[in-house]
Amino acid sequence: MPNDSIGHPGSGDGEYVVVARRYRPTTFDELIGQEHVATALSSAIATNRVGHAYLFTGARGVGKTSAARILAKALNCPTGPTATPCNTCEICQSVAAGEDVDVLEIDGASNRGIDEIRQLRQNAGVRPSRSRFKIYIIDEVHMLTKEAFNALLKTLEEPPEHVKFIFATTEPNKIPITILSRCQRFDFAGISISAIQQRLEQIATAEGVAADTDALALLARRAGGSMRDSQSLLEQLLSCGGQRMTVDAVCELLGTAPTARLQAIVVALVDADAAQALTQLDDAVQKGTEPAQLVDQLIHWYRDLMTVAVGCPAERLLSIPTTQFGQAQTLAEQLGIDTVLAALQILEQTAARMRQSLHPHTLAEMALVQIAQLENLENLQALLASLRSGESTPPATPSPRQAPKKNNVVTPDRSVASSSTPAPNPSASTPNASSTKASTSADGLPESIQFQGPLDEESVAKIWKHVIDNLGEMVADQAALSDRITVSGPNRLAVRFREKYTSCRQFCERVDQKARLEQALSIATGEPVTVTFETLADRVDREHAPTSRAGSLRQLQAEVVQRPFVRRALELFEVENPKVEAPVKPS
Numbered sequence: 001m002p003n004d005s006i007g008h009p010g011s012g013d014g015e016y017v018v019v020a021r022r023y024r025p026t027t028f029d030e031l032i033g034q035e036h037v038a039t040a041l042s043s044a045i046a047t048n049r050v051g052h053a054y055l056f057t058g059a060r061g062v063g064k065t066s067a068a069r070i071l072a073k074a075l076n077c078p079t080g081p082t083a084t085p086c087n088t089c090e091i092c093q094s095v096a097a098g099e100d101v102d103v104l105e106i107d108g109a110s111n112r113g114i115d116e117i118r119q120l121r122q123n124a125g126v127r128p129s130r131s132r133f134k135i136y137i138i139d140e141v142h143m144l145t146k147e148a149f150n151a152l153l154k155t156l157e158e159p160p161e162h163v164k165f166i167f168a169t170t171e172p173n174k175i176p177i178t179i180l181s182r183c184q185r186f187d188f189a190g191i192s193i194s195a196i197q198q199r200l201e202q203i204a205t206a207e208g209v210a211a212d213t214d215a216l217a218l219l220a221r222r223a224g225g226s227m228r229d230s231q232s233l234l235e236q237l238l239s240c241g242g243q244r245m246t247v248d249a250v251c252e253l254l255g256t257a258p259t260a261r262l263q264a265i266v267v268a269l270v271d272a273d274a275a276q277a278l279t280q281l282d283d284a285v286q287k288g289t290e291p292a293q294l295v296d297q298l299i300h301w302y303r304d305l306m307t308v309a310v311g312c313p314a315e316r317l318l319s320i321p322t323t324q325f326g327q328a329q330t331l332a333e334q335l336g337i338d339t340v341l342a343a344l345q346i347l348e349q350t351a352a353r354m355r356q357s358l359h360p361h362t363l364a365e366m367a368l369v370q371i372a373q374l375e376n377l378e379n380l381q382a383l384l385a386s387l388r389s390g391e392s393t394p395p396a397t398p399s400p401r402q403a404p405k406k407n408n409v410v411t412p413d414r415s416v417a418s419s420s421t422p423a424p425n426p427s428a429s430t431p432n433a434s435s436t437k438a439s440t441s442a443d444g445l446p447e448s449i450q451f452q453g454p455l456d457e458e459s460v461a462k463i464w465k466h467v468i469d470n471l472g473e474m475v476a477d478q479a480a481l482s483d484r485i486t487v488s489g490p491n492r493l494a495v496r497f498r499e500k501y502t503s504c505r506q507f508c509e510r511v512d513q514k515a516r517l518e519q520a521l522s523i524a525t526g527e528p529v530t531v532t533f534e535t536l537a538d539r540v541d542r543e544h545a546p547t548s549r550a551g552s553l554r555q556l557q558a559e560v561v562q563r564p565f566v567r568r569a570l571e572l573f574e575v576e577n578p579k580v581e582a583p584v585k586p587s
């Protein structure tokens, strides 16, 4: 292990030993999180029913090798066989150090060939030199070749009395069934965050270092169920020196945004305050958090909100501190499960896109803006249901998210949005959007786009709508937020965005995205189409925004049905002519 020399001296016996090794469990009782394994093995030893071969499966760092060594000590300690080996005799100590002559630890990854296993078989025939059993611990056993497994099988079929095998693997599915059927299998569970945290607390105390509970909780969560990983992280913190382990120190080590930052972003998103969310994102990036990391953390937060929204207890939280369970409940209630799921989906897709993008920061910004604009979908569904049944009353209690929002009202382009613009050629009207949508393959032609006729002043609205409705790609969602579409020349479209949608415009302007849009438009018009993007002055918006709600109900109605999520909902409910009521004023 290259880490052995890092850090301050440890236990005082001269040589520094890494934390993970120094605090390795030495008895079945100390095997944290694997009580079922410890109990079963202890009882097998007590009742003298120890098998010839064991298979320990589970993720990395959950205690498989430690358990194997404890079992080996239990079998070979002169005081045994006993479930409680003495841990002080020479045999116990040499097994614990992985250096015993009769307990052979083999790395399956580097000894995977037939020759190594043949040698093992020969060696297994020889009696142990000083102990009861000759014990082979083969780690990562799934790495053995097929021939090596066959050779091993012969020994497993007729094992000498004095031989025991303990196999460990992270991938049991790669082990031949012939081998599996001759082993007693124990599945090691991932270790709970609270158990890891508790152990880290013990270690910090033993090391004489003060640590904030939240800091250790964060480490434990980050380790994702691996005790060893959590201790390696603790090791790094210890080697940084410092009087006290704080959340900030942990965040710096992990390159993650602190809890307070995530909270601020999520609250801004719930309040539909996109500007505030973007400010928080910038601050976080300036403090050294990568945008991708932040999106990843947000995924974990919304995952937690999802569990809260469906009624899970505080113990299910993985990222949100359990002390903030109450606040999480309030947020989840405000959002509603559908909105939480929609936000998760946006974040998930963003995370995937970010891996290939040259503009991860912009993608993160777009995700935040999109989430801030999500409506409460549960209320929306109720509204739609009432629309379908012909009732005129909208849902009685609008959620806080349905309260009028500042500055993020989507202003639709009437010439495009309004169904009152008659299509010049009714026979060629838009095909059923819901049936053709999403049939677009990732890199093939947008199959769902159909020929609509040549591009001119009259047809532009219909063609644009057809392309936006049927492209089924993110660029269409972004382009839908544009404000005005005009024909600026032969086969040329000018698409204008308001200033506040600059990030959408920038997305559409990306070479690949622009090409997709132009390709779709070309199919729809039968001619190569060029698109240019422009930004409208925001002046009009500012003048009109405060009065638009009270002043122009018609405009608001047109806006509402144009929002991407409303449109999706309308498709979902197969509503063709939705009736839109004025929003209920919060009292």
Ligand SMILES: [Zn+2]
Pocket (backbone or CB within 6 Å): 077, 078, 079, 085, 086, 087, 088, 089, 090, 091, 092, 093
């Ligand atoms: Zn012993």
